[in-house]
Amino acid sequence: MKLLSVAIPCYNSAAYMRNCIESLLPGGDEVEILIVDDGSTKDNTAEIADEYERNYPGICRAIHQENGGHGEAVNAGLRNATGVYYKVVDSDDWVNEEAYMEVLDTLRKFVHDNVTLDMLITNFVYEKQGAKHKKVMNYNMALPKRQLIDWNGARGFRLGQYILMHSVIYRVEMLRNCGLELPKHTFYVDNIFVYQPLPHVKSMYYLDVNFYRYFIGRDDQSVNEKVMISRIDQQILVTKLMLGYYDVTKIKNPKLRHYMVRYLEIMMTVTSILAIRSETEENLKKKKELWQYLKQQNFTLYMRLRWGFLGQGVNLPGKGGRKVSIACYKISQKFYGFN
Structure with a gap:
C-alpha cells in the first residue's frame, strides 16, 4: 500500500x-x-501519461478514460487509489518540494503510530501570472498548528477563508465511506470535493507549509471571470447540489455547522456576483430564481443567508445597491482567485 495517492486530472x-x-x-x-x-484529443497528453508510467513503473500510472470532466477524473483517481491518503493536483499546478517532504513525513508518522487522520490541511500559494507578490492562503488564525484536533478544536474561519481543494489531503477510506462521487461534465466540482466529506471528518491536522502552488492567469482557465460568467449555469448547478447534501441548520457541532453555512453563503454570493457582473437580465433572473429555490428548499437557511452581510450585499436594488456588491465581490475574488 502506498502512503499517498495523487491524482492529476489532465485534459489536453x-x-x-x-x-x-x-x-x-x-x-x-x-x-x-x-x-x-480525461479523453484528450487535441494534443499528446495520453502519450505523455504513458511515457511517465513507462519511465517510472510503480510510481506513475496512466489512466485513460472517455471525457467526463474534471469531476470524473477526480472520481477515477479515487477509484484507482491504493494509498492511505488522497490528493488532487491540477495539471497546470505544482507542489513545493521542501513542503512536500514535510507533508510526507507528517502522513508517515500518523500511519506509523496507527493514529487515524481524516484531513490534512496545508497552505497554498496563488501563482498569479505576472504578479511579483505571491499571495499565500494560510489558516494560522483558524486552526492550531501541528495539532491533531476535531471540529471542536478549530477556531473561527474568517469570511473569505476556506479549506479548498488546493489545501486539503483526505484519507482515502473516509472519502469512499462517505460516498463521494463528483458529477460528470460539470465545472467547479472542487467545491463539492471539499464540502461533502466535512461531516465525516473526525480528525484534522494543520501543517503550516506552503505546499500547493495554484497557477492562475490563463485566459481559458475555469476561474477566469469571463469564463465563469459564461458558465454561470454550472455554478448554479454545483450550488444547488451543495444545498441538497445536508440540512446544515441541523448539524449538531456548532463550529462545523457555522463553517458549512458560511461555505454555502460564499457559493450563493459568488453566483450572485457573477450574475451582477454579467449585466444581463437573463443572468439576473437566474440569480433571483436561485434565491427563490433556496427559500423553498430550506427557509431557515434562506433567512440566515439572505439577511446576512453577503446576502444583503448582493440583493440590494438599483445601481446604488450594486455598488455595495463590490465589497462582496472582493470576498468572492479572494475565495476563487478570479484572474
Whole structure:
C-alpha cells in the first residue's frame, strides 16, 4: 500500500503537465501519481501519461478514460487509489518540494503510530501570472498548528477563508465511506470535493507549509471571470447540489455547522456576483430564481443567508445597491482567485 495517492486530472494538458508530474516525483516509492487522461484529443497528453508510467513503473500510472470532466477524473483517481491518503493536483499546478517532504513525513508518522487522520490541511500559494507578490492562503488564525484536533478544536474561519481543494489531503477510506462521487461534465466540482466529506471528518491536522502552488492567469482557465460568467449555469448547478447534501441548520457541532453555512453563503454570493457582473437580465433572473429555490428548499437557511452581510450585499436594488456588491465581490475574488 502506498502512503499517498495523487491524482492529476489532465485534459489536453501537454503544454504544462510535465511540470506538475516532475514536482511530485521526489515523493519516490511512497507516492503513486495517477495521471488521469480525461479523453484528450487535441494534443499528446495520453502519450505523455504513458511515457511517465513507462519511465517510472510503480510510481506513475496512466489512466485513460472517455471525457467526463474534471469531476470524473477526480472520481477515477479515487477509484484507482491504493494509498492511505488522497490528493488532487491540477495539471497546470505544482507542489513545493521542501513542503512536500514535510507533508510526507507528517502522513508517515500518523500511519506509523496507527493514529487515524481524516484531513490534512496545508497552505497554498496563488501563482498569479505576472504578479511579483505571491499571495499565500494560510489558516494560522483558524486552526492550531501541528495539532491533531476535531471540529471542536478549530477556531473561527474568517469570511473569505476556506479549506479548498488546493489545501486539503483526505484519507482515502473516509472519502469512499462517505460516498463521494463528483458529477460528470460539470465545472467547479472542487467545491463539492471539499464540502461533502466535512461531516465525516473526525480528525484534522494543520501543517503550516506552503505546499500547493495554484497557477492562475490563463485566459481559458475555469476561474477566469469571463469564463465563469459564461458558465454561470454550472455554478448554479454545483450550488444547488451543495444545498441538497445536508440540512446544515441541523448539524449538531456548532463550529462545523457555522463553517458549512458560511461555505454555502460564499457559493450563493459568488453566483450572485457573477450574475451582477454579467449585466444581463437573463443572468439576473437566474440569480433571483436561485434565491427563490433556496427559500423553498430550506427557509431557515434562506433567512440566515439572505439577511446576512453577503446576502444583503448582493440583493440590494438599483445601481446604488450594486455598488455595495463590490465589497462582496472582493470576498468572492479572494475565495476563487478570479484572474
